[in-house]
Amino acid sequence: MNESNEDVYDIDTASVPRGDGIRDLTLTDRWNTPLGKPNGGYILATMLRGLGEELGGGDPLVASISYLASPETGAAELRTRSLRMGRRVQTGTASLWEGERHVAEMTASFGDRAGGETRELGSPPALRPPAGCIDPREHGAPGGGLFDRVDYRIDQVPGFFVGKPSGDPTMTAWQRLRDGREIDFPALALLCDSFVPPVVELGEGFNSMTVQLTVHLHRRPCPGWVATRLTTRHVVNGFHEEDCELWDEDGNLVAQSRQLGILL
Template sequence: MTEDIYDIDTSSVPRGDGIRDLTLTDRWNTPLGKPNGGYILAAMLRGLGEEMGVEDAMVAAVTYLASPETGAAELRTTTLRRGRRVQTGEAALWEGERHIAQLQASFGARSGRSLELGTPPDLPAPDDCLDPKDFPGAMPASTIFDRVDYRLGAAPGWALGTPSGDPTSELWQRLAGGREIDLPALAFLCDSFAPPVLEIGAAQSMTVQLTVHLHRKPVPGWIATRLTTRHVVNGFHDEDCELWDEAGNLVAQSRQLAMLL
């Protein structure tokens, strides 16, 4: 049996009393050399769901409290409410004496009406797009770029040293090698690419808080991703993400508040 790196690196082991042990590996590091926030969120969300014995994550809100390090960590989970349609819990991620992140998440099966008023990104087919690996030196060194396959309609302005001025990015993403994308992985994919504020000349950005709505599991294939920042206010900015599957369904949407660095 071969286990995918995604499965290994987002797993946690119950120790009793709602506490789980996990390891943040160095395989999901950002260019700043720290575990990616989306990876941390996926591991926390998966661990909380397993501890509560619930599936179908529908919304997750995480606040990042301190800079994470790779290594051993502890997930302290609490069930807040088991409703008929919605089950809600909380998880705190600790590394030693440092409280790294705090998650609130709700789970539950959905049923009822659907109506879609948005449209997916207008991207060329993935095979007709650019693979950033074909542009040596354009993407910064970062292990997360080995965990995600990216396909871009065009090389980003910031990667060429000429930011476009328009903080919007559209691209295809999937887990490396095409591994099945579950709901926690959608939460990861909302925060797995470069922030679009790089296109307005920002050096970097750090997430304070991120909320993701997980609408449905995607059909197999690539995920069309739209990232956009509309409002930069006194050093802080929003960043919205929409994820669409190859069948043209919205599968997740997120918004984060982040700080310009």
């Protein structure tokens, strides 16, 4: 039986409580990168969902994850711990283990979003509507794994796709979960780390792997596509930063992130 993307996302980010803050889960190959490893955003979404269920608090507000070892598909264990259950903000940690391997460590805060001032000082990327954009899979983008789970639309074909990197490590794209599955907060965290790293536009040898990633989750997006802006401005001693902004189709900033990557 073929599963819809909605089923796949729910199944693949689920974990089962064992007691004492420990949860069992399985990392699948359905979110693998072209390197054959589970995508870092997928790992973050799974850990964020499991920790949120353990804390029983509000919506996730911020999460910071360090990737400690290369993940493998298969059985894993999530070890969670509450740090503080405040009136407005609840904070905890989650550790991902595969056997004796400590794969990732995350700290996240959850809270109630009701009330408070909202003021937007930025603007979304200037993209054509998704229907008028290009499906990158028709222009050499890889398939399988993550690229079968997330839909992408781009304004123009990036230079590195055709062997001519532009030299400008900036990318914009529309993203959504395949089959139009509703984007919840863990999925927003996933989409902060689900597109090609813009540093590849600097040329050969400029691929990367995430070392640390922090996401700020502002609001649930309206139904539809999510506009994505990715930039790298600093490459130092083989490491680089990558900034991401996610905007919904109503022009609201829904999430943003910064990560430290290491060049491969």
